[in-house]
Amino acid sequence: MHLARESWTDADAADTTLAVLPVGSTEQHGPHDPLGTDVLTAEAVAEAGADRYTDPVVVAPAIPVGIAEEHRRFSGTLWTSESTFRDYVRDVVGSLAAHGWDRVVVVNGHGGNIAALKEVTARIVRHDDAYAVPFTWFDEVGEHTSDMGHAGPLETSMLRNTDPETVHDDRLEAAAADGADGWGEWQGRVNLAVDSDEFTDNGVVGDPRESSADLGEELLDRSSEALCDLFDAVRDRDPTSRTD
Template identity: 85%
Template sequence: MHLERETWTDAEKSEAEVALLPVGSTEQHGPHAPLGTDTLDAEAVAEAGADRYDDPVVVAPAIPVGIAEEHRRFSGTLWTTESTFRAYVRDVVGSLASHGWDRVVVVNGHGGNIAALREVTARIVRHDDAYAVPFTWFDEVGEHSSEMGHAGPLETSLLRHSDPETVHEDRLEEAAEGGSDRWGDWQGRVNLAVDSDEFTDNGVVGDPRESSAELGEELLDRSAEALCDLLDAVRERDPGPRE
């Protein structure tokens, strides 16, 4: 059940015990992929997981702006502070919990959100009347996880499968030529770069020419299956006493 498509009376009748909250970002993804890539990918995974799951699942509207100031030099990028982002996620989870959907998986599509989501879901579990865990889709695709860049083969492939009309395939060559093969500017284990334009001319990290709709289908299948397994675990989890 996708909340934004339902009436309140239908939502009231839902027998769902768990909810999914897609979280993405509005940020540059090179010359070939849309600013909303992270949100579109998170929504695709959440929808696929909900469709496959044996029991009813509530899918909340996506949070489309995240922690993305590292892309500020590229036009169209939007961002918020970590404190604002954490507070917003916590409020939305609290809203879901108030209707009885107090077990929430936050389906994340943006690497910059990971640390903040880890912190806020732990805070929710410790202090709120809800249980929440983060799920970052590109960490759940097996051996492909090591290929994750930015607007590279993984993100582009998932888009080419789930939202193909958003990808400018005629710009893949340009994207690869102006991109970087690694995130950051490193001295030993220290990343000297603060913003992405310091190491990539057009915002790309990785080679999107290696993307395909077929790979995207595999990525969606793997991440959706992992999400369903997590939903089982979240439903069965006893979080223990809260404050």
């Protein structure tokens, strides 16, 4: 059940404690993928997981702006501070819990949100009347995870499967030519780069020419299956239990 598409009376009748909150970012994804890539992919995984799960799951509207200042040099990118982002996520989870949907999986589509989501979900579990965990979809696609990049084959494939009209296929060659092979500029284990424009001319990391709708279908299937497994664990977990 997607809250934004239902009436309050339908929401009131929802017999579940499970909810999913997609979070993403509005940021550059090269010349070929849309600024909303991280939102679209997080929503697609959240909705696919909710649809295939055996019990009802409430799907909250996505949070579209995340921690993305590293892309500030590219037009259209929006960002917020880590503290504002954490507070917003916590407030939304608290709102869901107030209606009885107090087991919340936060489905994330943006790498820059990962650390903040780990911190805020732990704070929710420790201090609020809810149990929340983060789930980053591209960490749950098996051997493909190592190919993540940025606007590379994974994200572009996911979009070519779920939102093909948003991908500019005629720009893939240029995207690959002016992109970077890896994220950052490294000295040993230290990344010297702060912003993405320091190491990629067009914002791309990886080769989006390796993308396909078939790969996107596989990515969606793997990540939504992993999400369903997580729903099982979250539904059955007692967050008040402690081991000695």
